[in-house]
Amino acid sequence: MTPPTTPPPTAATLGELRATGYAPRTVKAEIRDNLLARLASGEDPWPGLHGLQDTVLPQLERALIAGHDVVLLGERGQGKTRLLRTLVGLLDEWQPVIAGSELGEDPLEPVTPASRRLAAELGDALPVAWRHRSERYAEKLATPDTSVADLIGDVDPMKVAEGRLLGDPETIHFGLVPRSHRGIVAINELPDLAERIQVAMLNVMEERDVQVRGYVVRLDLDVLVVASANPEDYTNRGRIITPLKDRFGAEIRTHYPTExxxxxxxxxxxxxxxxxxxxxxxxxxxxxxxxxxxxxxxxxxxxxxxxxxxxxxxxxxxxxxxxxxxxxxxxxxxxxxxxxxxxxxxxxxxxxxxxxxxxERAVLDHLLRTATAEAVRRHLRGLDLAPLVDALEAGASITTGEQVTATELLDGLPPLPPSGAGESDLYDAIAERLGATTPGQRASAIELALEGLFLARKVGKEQDTGRTTYGVE
Missing domain, CATH: 1.10.8 (Helicase, Ruva Protein; domain 3)
Structure with missing residues (x-):
């Protein structure tokens, strides 16, 4: 996560916080306000994301402005997790919390019985701490062994042993979602959660309360829930149960870069x-x-x-x-x-x-040759490589390989007939086309040209024990 760029505010008590004019906002309102401010100023809210500007990102922006929980649906490696983590940048950099609060509660809106008692006892002397936005994002990779206790919570036997009644809300050890109060909780690979665990999420998503072992604990949770899923998971490994899908306000399809x-x-x-x-x-x-x-x-x-x-x-x-x-x-x-x-x-x-x-290997080799040929056409189109072909047809050969150095490759290049400005004109032209300035880069550029000639069937190529020789077959 991005480290702090500014020091936290100095208010250390509720009274000092009130004096600043601070007013509570829900996390969704906070994200909406910051997103709209960035869009209005022309600042990119999604740094580091490529190829999604005209498709996925506008959909996500509309969902966040609407205050919706979001599930991203797409194949592996489409940047879903990176996109979820980028949401942190839309939070305020610093957020006031009740010092020592287990759930990071707002000093003006405590939600647990313990914090409410403390606020009532101390009044404006209630101690305030500041939490950086990087601490307000929690991520869970869903696995089949994830439990309700992990996500929601469970009764803490140690607290019961201390003398509290089993029905006392303060006996609960809270899970990831309640601990993300006033922040973002992201669940990766959501369909991998067992269906009974997904059921435990229903109240969190809609009523925003927590139910643990039959006890209803009203906490007025304030969280943005986001998730990712792969389409094939619906049939191969699991599925998102219909009631849970219904509670997400937006389902957004991601894709690979189109350009x-x-x-x-x-x-x-x-x-x-x-x-x-x-x-x-x-x-x-x-x-x-x-x-x-x-x-x-x-x-x-x-x-x-x-x-x-x-x-x-x-x-x-x-x-x-x-x-x-x-x-x-x-x-x-x-x-x-x-x-x-x-x-x-x-x-x-x-x-x-x-x-x-x-x-499998034949398919990979064929597609790699195709990709190489396309790159050659893009960068070397219009460049007359005939002098190099003529030199190889005249009996010259060029050797490269995994352990052949750039110097050895360059020293082994055949001399070419002068074209008015020196014998190395063609080699220089190849290097210039590809922006090669150092010997290593020149060797790389010339090797691309040789491979292009081979793929165009202008020259032959022999491979043997880590060495490749270009010449006439």
Whole structure:
């Protein structure tokens, strides 16, 4: 969560808080006011979210303005959890609470019997503390073993042993939802909750009270409940029971980025890269991921997560660093040859149709070649590569591979006939098209051109024990 950017207010008692003109607001009203203020000022309420600006986000904004609880429905890796966590930014940075209150109660509106007694006894001397918005978001990954006690609460035997009566509300140990009073509670993978646990949520969602072991505790809970679910969960693992679905004011379908640039932006933002991964390789991974999502060989009900491309970028960066470390390179830059290392480890992230058993690697290889060819056409269209083809047809060859350094690759390039400004014009033109300035980036750019020539069947390629040679077959 975002750390505090401003110090908390100085009011330390209820009297001092009253003097500031503070007035209580529900959490939904607070989010509505802050959202409308950001929209009016032109500030982006959803930093870090790409490809949802014209579809999902307007729907979510309308739901929040209406004060609705929300469930996000979509395949894995569509940014549902990130979107839920971004809601924290719409809360006030600091919120006053009764100091020591178990549920973070408003000093002007205590809800538990203990806090009401304390407020009555101390009056304006009631101690006030300040809670940062990062503390007002609670997230629970729903699992089949989640209990009512986890979400709602249960009778605390220690408090009973202290002499309190079993029916005393103060014997209750509150669960996640009551502890999120005046904040946001998010439940990920909601259909994974057992149906009897979902039933326990009904009163919280509608009447906003808590029922524990037959006792009704009126707490006037103030929470925004948000949840996420995958569509296939309704049939494969579980379902959201109809009464609970009815209590969510909005069900919003999410989706993968529709534009290539948004897909690349997600990879660039989320991947933790240990080496330089040129933009054209990130683009190939994005195109590869999108091709998988459109393939009839892949189970589209499961989807192909954005994490697939993110993990791919991290893998090829690791391959580049591995090569640089072993071979003593000054810089670690990923190249086309490193894409094979990503395919080696990413296959398990894709669910294939049952009829494709045994063909999984062939499907991945084919779609990766397609993605690479598309990137070549985009970046090198109109560039005359004939001199390079002629050099290879004349008997030259170029060797690359997982452990071939950029210097070795560049030193092994055949000289090209001069075109008026020097022999290296074509290589410079390729580097310029791809924004390559360092030796490692130049090697990556030229390797893309070579792979493009191979995919266009202009040159041959032989692979053997970690080495790839481009030349005439």
């Amino acid at each position: 290539l640039d948004d897909e690349v932006a997600v990879i660039r933002q989320e991947a933790d890269l240990v080496a330089d991964v040129p933009a054209h390789l990130l683009e190939i991974l994005a195109r590869f991921t999108r091709a998988l999502r459109g393939s009839s060989s892949v189970d589209q009900r499961s989807g192909v997560s954005a994490r697939f491309a993110i993990a791919g970028a991290e893998t090829i960066a690791a391959a580049a660093l591995h090569r640089a470390t072993r071979r003593g390179e000054d810089e670690a830059v990923a190249r086309v040859v490193d894409l094979e290392t990503a395919v080696d480890v990413l296959g398990g992230k894709v669910e294939f149709e049952s009829g494709e058993e045994g063909r």
